[in-house]
Amino acid sequence: MVRLVSVCASLSDDELALLESLAHPTHFASGETLFTQGREAHSVYNVTAGVVRLYKLLSDGRRQVVGFALPGDFLGLAMRDAYGFSADAIGEVAACAFSRGAYTALVDAKPHLLKRLHEFATHELTLAHEQMMLLGRRTAEEKLICFLLGMQQRWARLGKPSVTVPLPMTRQDIADFLGLTIETVSRTFTRLAKDKTILIVPGGVRVMNPERMSAVAA
Amino acid sequence: MVRLVSVCASLSDDELALLESLAHPTHFASGETLFTQGREAHSVYNVTAGVVRLYKLLSDGRRQVVGFALPGDFLGLAMRDAYGFSADAIGEVAACAFSRGAYTALVDAKPHLLKRLHEFATHELTLAHEQMMLLGRRTAEEKLICFLLGMQQRWARLGKPSVTVPLPMTRQDIADFLGLTIETVSRTFTRLAKDKTILIVPGGVRVMNPERMSAVAA
DNA sequence: CGGCGAAATTGATCCAGATCAATGCGACGG
DNA sequence: CCGTCGCATTGATCTGGATCAATTTCGCCG
Numbered sequence: 001m002v003r004l005v006s007v008c009a010s011l012s013d014d015e016l017a018l019l020e021s022l023a024h025p026t027h028f029a030s031g032e033t034l035f036t037q038g039r040e041a042h043s044v045y046n047v048t049a050g051v052v053r054l055y056k057l058l059s060d061g062r063r064q065v066v067g068f069a070l071p072g073d074f075l076g077l078a079m080r081d082a083y084g085f086s087a088d089a090i091g092e093v094a095a096c097a098f099s100r101g102a103y104t105a106l107v108d109a110k111p112h113l114l115k116r117l118h119e120f121a122t123h124e125l126t127l128a129h130e131q132m133m134l135l136g137r138r139t140a141e142e143k144l145i146c147f148l149l150g151m152q153q154r155w156a157r158l159g160k161p162s163v164t165v166p167l168p169m170t171r172q173d174i175a176d177f178l179g180l181t182i183e184t185v186s187r188t189f190t191r192l193a194k195d196k197t198i199l200i201v202p203g204g205v206r207v208m209n210p211e212r213m214s215a216v217a218a
Numbered sequence: 219m220v221r222l223v224s225v226c227a228s229l230s231d232d233e234l235a236l237l238e239s240l241a242h243p244t245h246f247a248s249g250e251t252l253f254t255q256g257r258e259a260h261s262v263y264n265v266t267a268g269v270v271r272l273y274k275l276l277s278d279g280r281r282q283v284v285g286f287a288l289p290g291d292f293l294g295l296a297m298r299d300a301y302g303f304s305a306d307a308i309g310e311v312a313a314c315a316f317s318r319g320a321y322t323a324l325v326d327a328k329p330h331l332l333k334r335l336h337e338f339a340t341h342e343l344t345l346a347h348e349q350m351m352l353l354g355r356r357t358a359e360e361k362l363i364c365f366l367l368g369m370q371q372r373w374a375r376l377g378k379p380s381v382t383v384p385l386p387m388t389r390q391d392i393a394d395f396l397g398l399t400i401e402t403v404s405r406t407f408t409r410l411a412k413d414k415t416i417l418i419v420p421g422g423v424r425v426m427n428p429e430r431m432s433a434v435a436a
Numbered sequence: 437c438g439g440c441g442a443a444a445t446t447g448a449t450c451c452a453g454a455t456c457a458a459t460g461c462g463a464c465g466g
Numbered sequence: 467c468c469g470t471c472g473c474a475t476t477g478a479t480c481t482g483g484a485t486c487a488a489t490t491t492c493g494c495c496g
Binding site for chain 2: 062066084108114124131132133136137218
Binding site: 388389390400401403404405407408 | 442443444445446
């Protein structure tokens, strides 16, 4: 089984064995829904391969993508009665599912694990605060640049450092993550490409001028 | 000492006693800084009275208020080396401070407390997701209405239910929380008051048409 | 009470990004 | 090879909220 990188790095062997015994390996096809906002929260997921889109909807259809989960990320941690957002697969996704019961029992039995989970949640909260700054106070160009650098860093931390940032999500997904329209995302990418700040390649973007990008993101 | 409402509701008497023995009661004058973004994180705080403004700054001075802490709220939980945002008192504030060392020792010793803290962090994360939806996809009027209803609910949960929502923060604080300018906040309040949706009173706003407001927030 | 500084309101104008409207362009099935 | 369907790009125009610019109101202190 794929190692649960995000939570399990610091666990003992027996704890790891216990965790793996409770995990149900699951697979989702491209576009398939892992869970839906408002539905009863039956499971927690740990993504092992692929990318997941996390989003909230307003009754009139407006959508806010609250994040993209990469391998190692945990989903559905809130664990109230109902999921607070929806999640679906962007491309093929593999994940380990833990039933709510198994999850709560595990957390009660293993303070060590709870501590790691808490650190993970706390890190998510820090990222959420940065996203608030981005959504509330940054321009379209800054939003795109911060997004690209952020994704690049995340892939790098997962052991895939590269100047080419994979973007498996659609322009609409990016727009809904950054609080923009698809047209503004497209135009801003085109402008950055004309600048030679980035190079648009199939399935992603190549970072050409990281200095300028970092300066804008600062 | 004022009871630490948010975290301690479910603790045993001895745990509560231990907690109180480690808490340093502190007082802050209006406008005083509790801690600053980027500085070494020496303490965690539990607000016991007053309101605290939590915010991040960009190098060019743009500001995003990431939250307002009310009595019972915990600050500085992220507890990496450095604080992720700044916090200062809006009016007089009383808080219990826990040194970083005392905090980590306490958390390691009392899984029970850690679980409560984790629930608190998880709830904060849910609120952060809602704020992302608000910042990215809602109009100025919707932002103001959601803000007012949110503050009303928070005061209600603290045992102060009222149709008059206290707003001790400035218009600039509200603008920086909602990703708007001070002028837009002011104009939108005026328009809502003309509608008879709200009544602007000294130090706050009285909710006059909760039905319409809830409908907009939905 | 009167004067001063900070906050808030109000008005006029501007503009970044939204909206409306065509194309462009792969990928995929027949 | 060609049609078609779902993105993505590009262009023209519009507009909600920003910006610029005065007042006005409100503590608060002497």
